[in-house]
Amino acid sequence: MPAGDGFRIVIRMARATDAPRCAEIFLHGRRTAFSWHPADRFGLDDYYDCVQEDEVMVAEVDGLVVGFVSIDESERFIHNLFIDAAWHKRGIGSALLREALALLQGSAQLACAARNAAARAFYEHKGWTPVPPPPSDHPEPLVLYRMSRAG
Numbered sequence: 001m002p003a004g005d006g007f008r009i010v011i012r013m014a015r016a017t018d019a020p021r022c023a024e025i026f027l028h029g030r031r032t033a034f035s036w037h038p039a040d041r042f043g044l045d046d047y048y049d050c051v052q053e054d055e056v057m058v059a060e061v062d063g064l065v066v067g068f069v070s071i072d073e074s075e076r077f078i079h080n081l082f083i084d085a086a087w088h089k090r091g092i093g094s095a096l097l098r099e100a101l102a103l104l105q106g107s108a109q110l111a112c113a114a115r116n117a118a119a120r121a122f123y124e125h126k127g128w129t130p131v132p133p134p135p136s137d138h139p140e141p142l143v144l145y146r147m148s149r150a151g
Contacts, residue, residue, distance in 0.1 A: 007061050009092060011099045014056035014068060021065040022058065022082075023047035029082035033116050054079055057099055059092045069096040071103060078110040097126060106149035114141040 014022065026047040031039045054070035067083035078100050083092045101108060110128070112119045120143060124130070128145035136142065 007090075009095050010060040011057055011095055012060065014058045018056075018058050018065050018068075019048065022051075022056065022068045025065070025067060025082050025084050026050070026080065028085065032085065033119060034113065036115060050080060055103070057096060057103070059083070059096050061087070061092075067092045067096055069100045071100050071108075073104065076104050076108050078104075078108055081110075093122060094126065101147060101149065107147065109144060109146050111142040111144050114143050 023044045023046075027042055027044050030042045030046070034042075051070040054072050056068055056070045058065045059067040066087040068080070069078060070080040071078055078097075081093060081096060081100075083096075109131075110123070111133070112123060114120075123145050126147075128147050131144050131146045133142055133144035
């Protein structure tokens, strides 16, 4: 799909060969998004642990993976959405969310760190609705979001 500034975004299911690039995006994205944690808390191997049970779709521009989304289809839950910082605000996250919702047939949930104001603003701008989260022992306060669209 063409993006606003003329480049073409290709969304596809991830291949095993995409994992190192996704891990790099994930590492840098988490270090930025969770700036209140020490940077060394995060490592490249975290990606593999966080997506091992998920379907992963990547966004590609001119053959370069620039972002990914990981989805648990059985739970209708989007676990991760990360975009290379050089590609922020260029429609990549929106394209990945659209494809994730299409895969999940228009209804899904996701959780976001309560302190991650930029991500929360993005999701709310895209029409995601905060809902009361279930009780959790998660160490980080989270905001649970839901999207329901017919068709």
